[in-house]
Amino acid sequence: MSFTNTILTGKKGLVIGIANDQSIAAGCARQFHAAGAELAVTYLSDKARRFVEPVAEAVDAALLLPLDVEIDGQTEAVFAAVAQKWGKLDFLLHSIAYAPKEDLHGRVVDSSREGFSMAMDVSVHSFIRMARLAEPLMKEGGSLLTVSYYGAEKVVDNYNLMGPVKAALESVTRYMAAELGPQGIRVNAISPGPLQTRAASGIGHFDALIDEARARAPIRRLVTIEEVGAMATYLVSDLSRSVMGNIAYIDGGYHVMS
Template sequence: MTPLVDLRGKRGLIVGIANEQSIAAGCAEAFSRCGARLAATYLNEKAKGWVEPVADRLGAEWLAPCDVREPGQLEALFDQVRDRWGGLDFLLHSIAFAPRDDLHGRVVDSSAEGFGIAMDVSCHSFLRMAKLAEPLMAQGGCLLCVTFYGSERVVENYNLMGPVKAALESATRYIAAELGPQGIRAHAISPGPIATRAASGIARFDELLERAAAQTPVGQLVTIEDVGGLAAFLVSDAASRITGTVIPVDGGQHLLA
């Protein structure tokens, strides 16, 4: 199959593969097809059983644990990147979490603890990764995260993740501005609704999928492959002068009120 873009020789760290249907898996598939060298993470031993087959199929060179709430684990991951590769060319951050009670309730009812956890895992972890990646990207690089249009519009049942994703998008812009002089770019990819395991935690998500399919100009839901195609382009040299963007991959749904 013809590569979308040439990523041969580029080293990429994929954080957030949950299973073969996850957005991170779709991106990793595209990176692999384009010739990139990959490493991937798993949340814990239970999750490893789902991630390992995907990583093996895509030829990932190594797999490491990464729970951003565990002290020192993220730092240890980037130590491995330095020791194994000596540097890094791109990173995909595709993790998010909010406690169930806070996610399913009104935003105004969210607890300080729940809000803090959601911000830490879903947003601040991207800032931490950017800081740790900076010295490994001596020749420049690209940092990607995953967002959703519930960051800028009120989406029923998206609740607490709306403000959290808004913060993530703002963080991406600041990363792009602050690390730009080092040749490091940053983007937030904003897919339309996709039936992933992570999305299943959102109440009545199946209804959101149905509405999205009816509302998109192209009349179809996007796939993880669609997201992967954009991700591969953004980390490639073809996008070397593009940074600080929030890019929708939603079949045009963002065009409609």
């Protein structure tokens, strides 16, 4: 399903976190494109590039750039390329998260210092670094958007270490909204319900989580990446110019159920 409109016509956006055509970032990129935005997209590695290229082609991406946030200099290189291409940036989608498998599948109290630090760096501090680099490109204001999950707010079985990490991401969203708001830069997060993406498949017993979400959500189904993209499109558009520091749920109402 496509929600075609023109609310992003003339906007330049950077989409970080496309893994393949079924990832949340891919769904968002397609909706941004349908709404008229010109996009730059990134891929994690040479191995991942072949999965990202079809999405980049489908959205007529102006730039396709490598980005592993753990490699010094790559994040800066991406923003330098954006600056050279456009001289500005209207919005950014940050849709990356990672925790080492042994830490993700264990108890929080058993997580290693190294694993916890890596999860926080990739999933949270990378958003901070990108915000700092995006700020000078958003002289006329803009929108920074990241992706969270309900496990940041409540304990979700098997979400483990990523719960505290996403809680930190949501807090960072609020603090950066306060800091960047005076420059007209909005910072928000979207919180989709469980989706059958490659990244989510790393969570233990994920099929059970999917089944529970489908059964408990008032709409009695899972949301789609296109529906997530529709909310993301609103949040990076001028229609949300007074929306700051929000966590927007796109989960079919799952989060309101006790």
